[in-house]
Amino acid sequence: MTSEPLNTIPPGEPVVFTQPLYLSPGEDLVGYISDLAGRFILFMITCASVLAVLLIFGFVIREAVPFITKHGVIDFLTSTSWFPQAEGAKAEFGGLALITGTLYVTIAALFISVPLGLLAAVFLSDIAPFKVRQICKPIIEILAAIPSVAYGFFAVMVLAPWMQKHLGFTTGTNALNASIILSIMALPTIISVAEDSLSAVGRDIREASYSLGATRAETTIKIVIPAAHSGIIAGVVLGMMRAIGETMVVWMASGNASQIPHPWWDLSQSIRTMTATIAGELGETPRDSDHYHALFAVGLLLLVFTFVLNMVSEFFLARFKRRREVTR
Amino acid sequence: MSMMLRKITDKSFTGLAGFSVVLIIMALAVVLGPMIWIGATAVVFKGTVEFRELQYDLHQRGDRGRLKSETSEVEKVRKKIYAQIDQFKRGIDTESLVAESRKKYREYKIFLKSQNLPDEQCDKLEDNAKEIRNTLADVYDSTDKDTIIKTLDELFAAYPAKQFEHTPVAEMLAAAHDYQTVARTIDLSNREKYAESLAEVQERLTKLLGPRPGEDKPALIMEQYGATRWDVAQKQLKMILWIEDWEETEPGKPMTKKLTPRSNQFAGTTLESFFKNLETDLPNLLKPQREFYWQYFIDDSTEGYYYGGVGPEIIGTLLFTVMGMLFAVPIGIISASYLVEYAGDNIIVRTIRICVNTLAGVPSIVFGLFGLVFFVKVLMPALGYESKPCILTGSMTLAILILPVIIRASEEAIRSVPLTYKEASLALGAGKFRTLVKVTLPAALPGILTGIILSLSRAAGETAPLLFAGAIAVGPIPESILEPSRVLSYGSYDIAVGDRYASMVPHKQFGMVVTLIMLVLCLNIVAFVIRSRVSRNLRGQ
Numbered sequence: 116m117t118s119e120p121l122n123t124i125p126p127g128e129p130v131v132f133t134q135p136l137y138l139s140p141g142e143d144l145v146g147y148i149s150d151l152a153g154r155f156i157l158f159m160i161t162c163a164s165v166l167a168v169l170l171i172f173g174f175v176i177r178e179a180v181p182f183i184t185k186h187g188v189i190d191f192l193t194s195t196s197w198f199p200q201a202e203g204a205k206a207e208f209g210g211l212a213l214i215t216g217t218l219y220v221t222i223a224a225l226f227i228s229v230p231l232g233l234l235a236a237v238f239l240s241d242i243a244p245f246k247v248r249q250i251c252k253p254i255i256e257i258l259a260a261i262p263s264v265a266y267g268f269f270a271v272m273v274l275a276p277w278m279q280k281h282l283g284f285t286t287g288t289n290a291l292n293a294s295i296i297l298s299i300m301a302l303p304t305i306i307s308v309a310e311d312s313l314s315a316v317g318r319d320i321r322e323a324s325y326s327l328g329a330t331r332a333e334t335t336i337k338i339v340i341p342a343a344h345s346g347i348i349a350g351v352v353l354g355m356m357r358a359i360g361e362t363m364v365v366w367m368a369s370g371n372a373s374q375i376p377h378p379w380w381d382l383s384q385s386i387r388t389m390t391a392t393i394a395g396e397l398g399e400t401p402r403d404s405d406h407y408h409a410l411f412a413v414g415l416l417l418l419v420f421t422f423v424l425n426m427v428s429e430f431f432l433a434r435f436k437r438r439r440e441v442t443r
Numbered sequence: 444m445s446m447m448l449r450k451i452t453d454k455s456f457t458g459l460a461g462f463s464v465v466l467i468i469m470a471l472a473v474v475l476g477p478m479i480w481i482g483a484t485a486v487v488f489k490g491t492v493e494f495r496e497l498q499y500d501l502h503q504r505g506d507r508g509r510l511k512s513e514t515s516e517v518e519k520v521r522k523k524i525y526a527q528i529d530q531f532k533r534g535i536d537t538e539s540l541v542a543e544s545r546k547k548y549r550e551y552k553i554f555l556k557s558q559n560l561p562d563e564q565c566d567k568l569e570d571n572a573k574e575i576r577n578t579l580a581d582v583y584d585s586t587d588k589d590t591i592i593k594t595l596d597e598l599f600a601a602y603p604a605k606q607f608e609h610t611p612v613a614e615m616l617a618a619a620h621d622y623q624t625v626a627r628t629i630d631l632s633n634r635e636k637y638a639e640s641l642a643e644v645q646e647r648l649t650k651l652l653g654p655r656p657g658e659d660k661p662a663l664i665m666e667q668y669g670a671t672r673w674d675v676a677q678k679q680l681k682m683i684l685w686i687e688d689w690e691e692t693e694p695g696k697p698m699t700k701k702l703t704p705r706s707n708q709f710a711g712t713t714l715e716s717f718f719k720n721l722e723t724d725l726p727n728l729l730k731p732q733r734e735f736y737w738q739y740f741i742d743d744s745t746e747g748y749y750y751g752g753v754g755p756e757i758i759g760t761l762l763f764t765v766m767g768m769l770f771a772v773p774i775g776i777i778s779a780s781y782l783v784e785y786a787g788d789n790i791i792v793r794t795i796r797i798c799v800n801t802l803a804g805v806p807s808i809v810f811g812l813f814g815l816v817f818f819v820k821v822l823m824p825a826l827g828y829e830s831k832p833c834i835l836t837g838s839m840t841l842a843i844l845i846l847p848v849i850i851r852a853s854e855e856a857i858r859s860v861p862l863t864y865k866e867a868s869l870a871l872g873a874g875k876f877r878t879l880v881k882v883t884l885p886a887a888l889p890g891i892l893t894g895i896i897l898s899l900s901r902a903a904g905e906t907a908p909l910l911f912a913g914a915i916a917v918g919p920i921p922e923s924i925l926e927p928s929r930v931l932s933y934g935s936y937d938i939a940v941g942d943r944y945a946s947m948v949p950h951k952q953f954g955m956v957v958t959l960i961m962l963v964l965c966l967n968i969v970a971f972v973i974r975s976r977v978s979r980n981l982r983g984q
Contacts, residue, residue, distance in 0.1 A: 146874075153876055154785055161778040161786075164850065165798040167843050171805060174816045231463050238460035251464055253971060258471055260967045261960060262904025263807075264932045268939045268956045269474050272949075299470050306467075330449055332456035353804075360806025362907035367940055390808045394910055397812070402820075414812045418805065425804040429797070 172418065179415040182208070182408035191412060197373045199396065199406040208409045210416070212373045216290075216386035220365060221358040223294035223382060224301055229351055231298075232305035236347075237335055239306070240313040241321075259303035263363045270296045270368035284383045286370055291382040293369040297361060301354035308353055312346020313339060315439050345438070349431035356424045359390075360417065366391040389413050478953055478960070485752075485954025489673035490734035492517050493653055497668050497750060504738070513730055520727045521652060524720065528645065531714045533618055534625020535638050537583040540618060544583075547611040548576045554610055572612050575602055579619055588626060595623045628712045640708045644683060651679040652728060665749035665944065672950070673731040680725055684718055739954065743920070747944025748951045753958050755920045759928035760962070762834055763909065764902040766924065767841035772895055774842075775849030776884070779891075782850070783857045784879055803847035807907040814840030814912030834924040837913025844908055845898040852894020856887040889977040893970045900966035904959065906932040916941060931959040 140147040183191075186208055194209025201207065235255070239248050274295070275287025284291075316339050324334040340347065370385025373392075377384075393410050400407045492513050498504040533540060551572050555565050578598050582591050599616070607613045629637060653669030654661065661667055670676035685702040706718040721728075742752030778799075786792040818836035823829065860883050868878040884891075906914070914930045916937035921928045935956040938945045945952055 150874065150876065157777055157781040157785060160774055161781040161795060163774050164778060164802055164846055165795055167846065168798045168801050168805075170817055171802075171809065171813045171843075174813055174821075175809065178812075178816050231466065234460045234463035235467055238464050242457055242460055243464075251468070254468055254471060257964065257967065258467070260900060260904075260963055261474070262906070262932060262963055264904065264906045264935045265478070265956050265960050266474070268935050268952075269478060271939055272952065273477055299474065302467060330453035332453040333449070335456070356804050360804075360808070362806070362808040363936060367936065390806060390907070393808050393812065394907060397815070397911055411812060411816075414809050418809050421804050421806055422801060425801055428804075429800060 175411055175415050175418055178408060178411035180408075182405065182412045185405070186409070191409075195373075195375060197392075199400075199409055206405060208405070208412075210389070210413060212375050213387060213389045213392050213413065214416070215375050216369070216373075217359055217365075217388040217390070219290050219376070219382075219386055220293045220297055220369060220388060221355055223290065224297035224358045225351065225355060227295065227298035228301045228305055228354060232302050232350075232354070233309055233340075233347065235302070236306050236309035236313055237340075240310045241331065241335055241339065255303050255306055258299065263300065263361055264367075266296050266300055267363040267367035270364060275368065282383075286383075286385055288368050288370040288385060289383050290369060290376065290386045293365045293386075293388075294382065296364045296368055297358045300361060300364065301358050304357055305350045305354040308350030309343075309347045312343040312350070312435055315346065315435075316342045343435070345431040346435040349428045349435065352424050352428040352431065356421050356428070359424070360421055362390040362394050366394045371395060389417050393417075475960070479957050481950060482953035482955075482957025482960075484674070484950045485957070486736050486739050488734060488736070488950065489731040490736070491669070491671055491673060491676055491729035491731050493669045493729065494671035494734065495732075497671055501664075501750075502738070502742070517728060517730060518656065520724055524648075524652075524717070524724065524728070525655060527714065527717050527720070528641070528648070530621045531625055531709075531712065531717075532641060533621040534629060534713075535634050535641060537622075537634070540622060541580055541583050543618060544576050544579050544615050547615040548572055550611040571602060575612065575615065579615065582619070583622070591626050592623060595619060625713055637709070637712075640705070641714075644705070647679065647683045651676060651683065664745040665747065668750075670729065671750065673729070674950075675948070676725065676729050676731070680722065684722065740958070744951075747942055748938055748955075749944055749948055753931065753934070753955055756929045756931045756934045756955065757958065757962070759834075759914075759921070759930045760903050760932070760959075762921075762924070762928060763838050763841055763913065763930060764899055766834065766838035767845060767902050768895065768899060770839060770842035771846045771849055771898070775846055776853050776891060778846075778850050779853030779857055780879055780884065783854055784875070784883065799847045799850055802843070803851070807844065807905055808910075810840055810844050810908040811910050811912060813843070814908060819912060828925060832911060832913045832927050834913055834921060834926065834928050837909045837927075838924075840908045840912045841902045841905060844905060845902050848898040848901060849894055852897065853887070853891045856890025856894065857883060859890060860886040889973055889980075893974045893977070896966050896970040896973070900963045900970070903966070904932055904963050906930075906936060909933060931955060931962065935959055 191208055191210050192214070193211055194207065195212040196207045196209045197212060198205070198207045239251060243251065270292050271288060274292055277287070278284050278289075278292060279287035320338060320342060321334055324338045325331075329337070365388045369388060369391060371387045371391055372385035373387045374384070376382070376386060393413055396406070397410050400410065492510075495505050495510055496514065499507065499510055552569060555568060558565075560568070575598065578594060582594050582598075585591055585594075598619070602616070607616065649655075649669070651669050653667065670679050684705055686705050686708075688701045688703065690699060690701050704718070706715050709715050709717075736752075739752035740757060741754040743755055744751035744753065778795075782792065782795065786795075814836055815832070818839050819830055819832050822839075823831070823833075823836060864882050864886055865878055868882040869875075873881065909930060910933065913927050914933040915927045916929065916933060918927065918929060938952045938955050
């Protein structure tokens, strides 16, 4: 039997399809079911991240609950005496100094990084020529790529001795040191999100402003930044999250003294943050002791902080996206 | 507002914005510059003969013959230095001198017996030696300089050393001669003070040149060799030449460092010139030579990071990250494909997206907590293994950490595949799944790869999640993935803050962290190159 080539269509004649182009589920049951099953499997795998989030919250809460039921939340949030290693009932778990420590370095870092980052974003989106931008953006990305432990290393090995020598501080590892490094680390996040939202503001708006005789500074400050404000706020919140969640830098550079600086504006004193407390103490804590559960309570607090901030940034980003769609 | 003022504000605004970028780039240079500069000296430096000896002893690296000739040359110069110290020591340490003269006297008696001399001559010689011994014992006990010198002169005149050539008595007399030379120059009542200072000089000299030949080998490798690097040698030399003191200049102010030359302690003595000789002879003592120690990246380190490299740390980092990738990459790519290709815009998909974003925002230390309570405490026992932190738990923790990064990057890559590709595939009769696997994913692959490499670099730099889930600072090289391992990131922390010995070897501290930075930057550069190539291809179409 000679094999005839398949699908040969005689020239000049209309093509006749012997099979329907689209099979209904009834006609191709196997295909239909396998498609559904494949889709379901993909969906299940996609749910892994949901599962991960649920597990993280679940397990951290599970380990924190014994502490909360035993010591209560009020004391944890209002007392500043953190003496977890004391014997038995003498142990105190007042986390206020840790919370203020985290807020201290975060806010101080934002004071440096927000103006700097916003100006840099304006420069990159509105001022710099294309070539300069092509060079500057990767350099700023390098800042984000450097591991946090390397920043911490710099803080403790280079910046701390320098501060002690030239600024006359009693200790080089202090709130100011940690804040400076954190601000450098938060910069790339703030710049990239802010720059995205600045360039998303349409050319038409800028040109309208220029045509009314406004200078570039006036256009940027009075028109573009207000138009992009929700994106910028989202960027700042994301930068803030990075600063709050950062562990290695604050552990190495902040001095780890559980105290609220006195006077309150004195950044040259050592402080201690929530993340550094967990990192520094959990390794030496016996499993399932009070101290161990207290550290998980600190972790839970951190988780709640970042979750709320994440929601805030989501809100602003969504608003920003909506506005952009409306203007287009 | 006048036009002029507005223009000035505009210009200054532009300047300020440009300045802020310059400031940021400067910050990067300030952060990276000094670290890389010092870190590079862990690999490229001037190595001394001690370094080459260490390399040969531990790894059989280098040329045996050349090393031998080098050490013998060095030994010659060192002998002079040691002789100077020994001579001075003789003038100080009278107790051992007395003991030595007694010993030599006994040796001499045995020597005489072996010579088979006539009894009379023998007795006479023995009496002479006894006389010398007794005189010397008196001299060593005395603290009156003039008497000592005078008595010794008389003794040398009465018994010329020639008479006792090649006998233990000659050595006894030589020691006495040294003693006389030293005694001329020092204040004899201050012997103890001299002895104390000399002991310190000797201790520091051991750090510079290593233990003397013939001495017992110390147990720790870090004490078996002198200064292996020229910069360390110079630091040690400075410690020998100068005494460091902290003194308070004004009350309430931080103390200031004050340096006084150590040779002042030995002013007027025979040892005074020793310090100058040591300084001028140092190159001959150590023979510095430029080394390129590339084995830094494969060697294990000795105790306290003192010698050696970061090999196990690099391997550990790669193990953790690559294994983390094995978990995270399949899940990440599948999730991204589903989210882009299949999912509509309903409440479930929105929840998934919120979860991915939440996961991206969770602080890294919380991942560490989670790794401890879930992977170490729950999952490992459930799988039938011992509940302890290990590479497996650490890499799973890292996998969760980078999952959102991979999902976002892959999503973006898949989304950027032109719609025409998919439409062409669908028009040919391929199903949705086949289109995804055969057309969309291959087209998106470079973009996905970029994301994977970037998350690899992120995972390599993370420390906090591994703190309780598998990283250790010191320990053996792991034999299986069920053991903890050293990593660059945690090592960088430990070497900077935790380890006491490491502060003596700053090049090792900076070397570790620069290795980590270089690893991460290389990955980023690779990702950057792929990305720019992809964007060029897309533009070309």
